[in-house]
Amino acid sequence: xxxxxxxxxxxxxxxxxxxxxxxxxxxxxxxxxxxxxxxxxxxxxxxxxxxxxxxxxxxxxxxxxxxxxxxxxxxxxxxxxxxxxxxxxxxxxxxxxxxxxxxxxxxxxxxxxxxxxxxxxxxxxxxxxxxxxxxxxxxxxxxxxxxxxxxxxxxxxxxxxxxxxxxxxxxxxxxxxxxxxxxxxxxxxxxxxxxxxxxxxxxxxxxxxxxxxxxxxxxxxxxxxxxxxxxxxxxxxxxxxxxxxxxxxxxxxxxxxxxxxxxxxxxxxxxxxxxxxxxxxxxxxxxxxxxxxxxxxxxxxxxxxxxxxxxxxxxxxxxxxxxxxxxxxxxxxxxxxxxxxxxxxxxxxxxxxxxxxxxxxxxxxxxxxxxxxxxx
Amino acid sequence: xxxxxxxxxxxxxxxxxxxxxxxxxxxxxxxxxxxxxxxxxxxxxxxxxxxxxxxxxxxxxxxxxxxxxxxxxxxxxxxxxxxxxxxxxxxxxxxxxxxxxxxxxxxxxxxxxxxxxxxxxxxxxxxxxxxxxxxxxxxxxxxxxxxxxxxxxxxxxxxxxxxxxxxxxxxxxxxxxxxxxxxxxxxxxxxxxxxxxxxxxxxxxxxxxxxxxxxxxxxxxxxxxxxxxxxxxxxxxxxxxxxxxxxxxxxxxxxxxxxxxxxxxxxxxxxxxxxxxxxxxxxxxxxx
Numbered sequence: 001x002x003x004x005x006x007x008x009x010x011x012x013x014x015x016x017x018x019x020x021x022x023x024x025x026x027x028x029x030x031x032x033x034x035x036x037x038x039x040x041x042x043x044x045x046x047x048x049x050x051x052x053x054x055x056x057x058x059x060x061x062x063x064x065x066x067x068x069x070x071x072x073x074x075x076x077x078x079x080x081x082x083x084x085x086x087x088x089x090x091x092x093x094x095x096x097x098x099x100x101x102x103x104x105x106x107x108x109x110x111x112x113x114x115x116x117x118x119x120x121x122x123x124x125x126x127x128x129x130x131x132x133x134x135x136x137x138x139x140x141x142x143x144x145x146x147x148x149x150x151x152x153x154x155x156x157x158x159x160x161x162x163x164x165x166x167x168x169x170x171x172x173x174x175x176x177x178x179x180x181x182x183x184x185x186x187x188x189x190x191x192x193x194x195x196x197x198x199x200x201x202x203x204x205x206x207x208x209x210x211x212x213x214x215x216x217x218x219x220x221x222x223x224x225x226x227x228x229x230x231x232x233x234x235x236x237x238x239x240x241x242x243x244x245x246x247x248x249x250x251x252x253x254x255x256x257x258x259x260x261x262x263x264x265x266x267x268x269x270x271x272x273x274x275x276x277x278x279x280x281x282x283x284x285x286x287x288x289x290x291x292x293x294x295x296x297x298x299x300x301x302x303x304x305x306x307x308x309x310x311x312x313x314x315x316x317x318x319x320x321x322x323x324x325x326x327x328x329x330x331x332x333x334x335x336x337x338x339x340x341x342x343x344x345x346x347x348x349x350x351x352x353x354x355x356x357x358x359x360x361x362x363x364x365x366x367x368x369x370x371x372x373x374x375x376x
Numbered sequence: 377x378x379x380x381x382x383x384x385x386x387x388x389x390x391x392x393x394x395x396x397x398x399x400x401x402x403x404x405x406x407x408x409x410x411x412x413x414x415x416x417x418x419x420x421x422x423x424x425x426x427x428x429x430x431x432x433x434x435x436x437x438x439x440x441x442x443x444x445x446x447x448x449x450x451x452x453x454x455x456x457x458x459x460x461x462x463x464x465x466x467x468x469x470x471x472x473x474x475x476x477x478x479x480x481x482x483x484x485x486x487x488x489x490x491x492x493x494x495x496x497x498x499x500x501x502x503x504x505x506x507x508x509x510x511x512x513x514x515x516x517x518x519x520x521x522x523x524x525x526x527x528x529x530x531x532x533x534x535x536x537x538x539x540x541x542x543x544x545x546x547x548x549x550x551x552x553x554x555x556x557x558x559x560x561x562x563x564x565x566x567x568x569x570x571x572x573x574x575x576x577x578x579x580x581x582x583x584x585x586x587x588x589x590x591x592x593x594x595x596x597x598x599x600x601x602x603x604x605x606x607x608x609x610x611x612x613x614x615x616x617x618x619x620x621x622x623x624x625x626x627x628x629x630x631x632x633x634x635x636x637x638x639x640x641x642x643x644x645x646x647x648x649x650x651x652x653x654x655x656x657x658x659x660x661x662x663x664x
Contacts, residue, residue, distance in 0.1 A: 050618075051630070106478050108558045108588045108625070111485040126630040143486035184477050186558075213557075213624055214477035216452070243622040247614065258556060258622025259530020259585055262611035266635075267652055269614045278615070280622040283513075283531075311532045311539075313501075313515040314396075343515060343535070364536065365654055 001210045003224050004047045006089050008206035011183070015175045017190070018202050022091035031072035032065070034090040040064065044071050047087040048080045049229065051124070056080045061093055083229055094202055099192035100159045101125060102173065104180045113141040113180065115173060117155045121192025121204075147177040160195070168201050169193070183221060184214025233296050240292045242281055249274025251371050252303035252335070254293050256281050256315040264309045267364060273372040276303045283314045290323020294331060306335050307371040309364050312343025321349035325356055336374050340367035378505035378550045379525070379570040379577075380468060380496070381409075381444065385509040388413040388436045388466070390457045391448035392424050396472075400448065400513050401425050407510040412440040433464035444468040446502070446511050451475030454498060458484055462493050470511050471497035474557070478624070481559035488561070495561025499623065501531035501553035514538075514553065522547015524660060525571045527564050528583035529556050529590075529623070533611055533653070537583055540657035546664065549577040556623025558587070564594040568602050579605045579664050581656060582647070584638055586612035587626045591638040599645040605663050608642045608649045609656045610635045 006024040013019060023034040024047065035042045046058030053059055058080050060071040078085050099121025107114040117137045118128055128135055137158040141147040152173040156166035172193070180188040187209040194204045215222050227235060237244035243258060247265070251273050255261035258280045265275035277300065281293050297303055310320050320341060327333060340361040341349045350360070359374070361367030387404070391397040392414025402425050405411050413436035414424050420431030430436040433445065445461040447454055447469065454473035461469045476498045488495060496503060502512010506519040513531075518539045524546050528534040534553055541548065552567050554560055564582055571577045580602075584591035591610065598606050613635040615621050617628040628634050642649050648663070650656030 106482055106559060108590065109593065111559050112482055113479070124630060126632045130632065143482045181479060184479060186478065211478045211624075212620065213451070213475050214479065216475075217477075243620075245616065245619045245621060247616065255532075257530065257532030258626060259528070259533030259583070259611050260536055262585060262615060262621055262626070263533050263536070263609075263653060265614040266611060270651055275614055278619075278621055311535045313532065313535055314399075314513055315532075342539075343518075363654070365652060 001212055001215060001221070001225060002049045003208060004049060004087070004226060005045065005206055006047055006087070007224050008208040009203070011179060011208060012203055012206055015179045017172055017175050018200065019206070020091045020094050020202055020204065022089050024087055024089050026087055028069060028072045028076065031088060031090050032068055035062070035068045038090060038092050041093040042068065043091045043093050044075055045089040045091060046075050046078070046080060046085040047089055048083045048085055049226070050081045050083060053080060058085065086228060094194060094204060095197040097195045097197050099194050101191050102155070102176065102193045103187065103189040103191065104176055104185070105187050107140070110140060112143055113177070115139050115141070115147065115155055115177065117159050119159060121194065123191070141177060146181070147174060149174070165195060165199060165201065172201060183218060184211045185209065186211045233299055237296050242279065242289065242293055242296065244296055245278040246300060247275050247277050248302070249276045250302050250304040250375065252276045252297045252300065252306045253309065254279050254281060254290070254297065254306065255309045256283070256285060256311065260309065260311060264307070264364065264368070267368045268307070268371065271368050271372055273368065273375070276300055285315045285319055287319055287323035287326055290320050291327045291330070294327040294333065298331060298333065304335060305371045305374045306337045307367055308337065308339040308341065309367055310341045310343070312341065312346060316345045317341040317343060317349035318345040318352060321352040324358070325352060328356060338367050338371045338374070340364055377574050377576040378508060379567070379574050380550060380552065381503050381505050381509040381511050383508050385444045385511065386410050386412045386440065386442045387511060388415060388433060388440070388442035388445045389427070389448065390415045390433065390445055390461065392416055392427065392429055393419050394448055397448035398424050401427060403516065404510050407516040409509045409511060413442050433460045433466065437464045437466065442466065444511060445470070447471040447473050449473055455480045455484070458495065459487065462488060462491055467493055469493065469495045470500055470502055471495060472500060472502060472512055474499035476557065478558050481557065485559065485561070496552065497555040497561060499557045500555040501534060503550065503552045504548070505550045506548050512553065514551065518542055519551065520547035523549055523576060523578040523664065525549050525574070525577040525580040526551040526583070527567045527580065528553050529585050529625070530583055530611065534583055536653045537581065537609065537656055540654050541581070541660060544657045544661040546661060549574060556625050558625040563590055565597050568594070568597065571604070572602060577604065579607065579660055581607045581609070581660060584608065584610045585623070585626050586615050586621065586628050586635050587633045589633065592641045595641045595645040595647055598647060606647045607656055607659050608647045609653065610638045610642070610649070
């Protein structure tokens, strides 16, 4: 799960990591009031959970009251990568002496928590990792003891020559690690971490992602979820314990299992079609789950054909068949349905569906091809 | 031969009294797996499918000599179930449960370091050595005894590919679902090390997906160290960046961990890649 920069900074505040003086605003009037409080010049930053805000014009420095109003109106009205900007952060313009990068993730390869530092700030760390891996300094936390003080000091001394700044950085590193562990974070990043003209270290930007598997023990974090800026279908799917991601095509896919669901999308594309979505109905599927899945799928008006690809194991094909029948009646489905149902109780499923007007497919290749043909 | 599970597997089912645990205990017994014990704290003394249930894994091991455990408990209890199995002297744990926080897997990995115990999963569909033992939830009927080793991060996609392999007339030595989480107990390379020494395995199929760089590291390992032919498949070519595709580990982070990157490195390392599940089986058929 992702949160906004302003929410991440609230967490930083709780962990005593210094941030600029700033306020989150929803309207131009609020921005004007905040700028008067903070003093000019001010930075106005769009609060959207996608990268490349600066390039898209979502971050501006305003030096006058006129600019404050103009920029606030422009940014609050814009869309960045298709996401409307509903909130901005109004922040003091920090006089920057130097910028660097500090981030923590769980390293999948080493199976340990790793702290990464880079002397360049504002970078995309994955890009640096690929192109200039030697520019990233890494220290690993001991899984059972934690991040040791001297390891944090290594980070500080790598980034800064001035020992006072280096040790202040070490303290920030330890705080960032503490919040990473305590909140089941999957990414905690200060990018850039800046030294201002008076030698103070400030987290100019903040990014915290959370491990979805850990959310059950952090209801306060779950409550930070921005429902407004999430796809309504994705939210609904989440509530109903289904896994759904909207894509841009017109062949709606209903699949059991995440790997097979991805492979089904890929196969549709492979044969020249465009998948409308990723949708995993999960393991032990009941007819209700299939109903829920179809309801979500059909909210996407681009869907012209529905392709069921079910490999029954725990999932019983007859459950899926009952779900399809019920949904056809109650949701008044007009789109043709291609069904490939194999595995547990497939014979029963065929019996249930024989009068239902579906197009049956023997294999997943056959199903994908038939779905594509129906569009022509 | 085969790897990980075989005729010597004596299985304890943790969470045997739950809905999934009892259902799959029956399925595993039907397959011929030697299920010797079940564990559910507080339910010790009863029988499920004729299998004695104990309160602790230690007691189950003491009374039945169980050497392998399969975990079906809800995610909130799965972490302690894993530690309990490790401490009871179980040498192979297959964790079917999903939803374990990543940081807990970091700790479990460290705890396992000096123990004589291997963890497969979490979020694994299980391990099958056809004709010998099935541990987990994979549907037994799609497997056939043979010489192809299968290692996969997925569940149903594994069934799809195994089914194709069986239908082209080949069979499997062992099929391992390593699990779809970011941090897992046993990775592709760990399985390959075992397959390298298994005389029954002539070729290996690797079923990967988006997220992380395990496939990439595995490809380089194969190029340097692994002599048997390897075939690959990568799911998620059409997956958008920064969206979790079901599995906790299946996420393209910025521009890294894409299917294209993985396929490219597979090919650079002389691993033949099928564009579709059916194609993978055809490639294996032609080579073996």
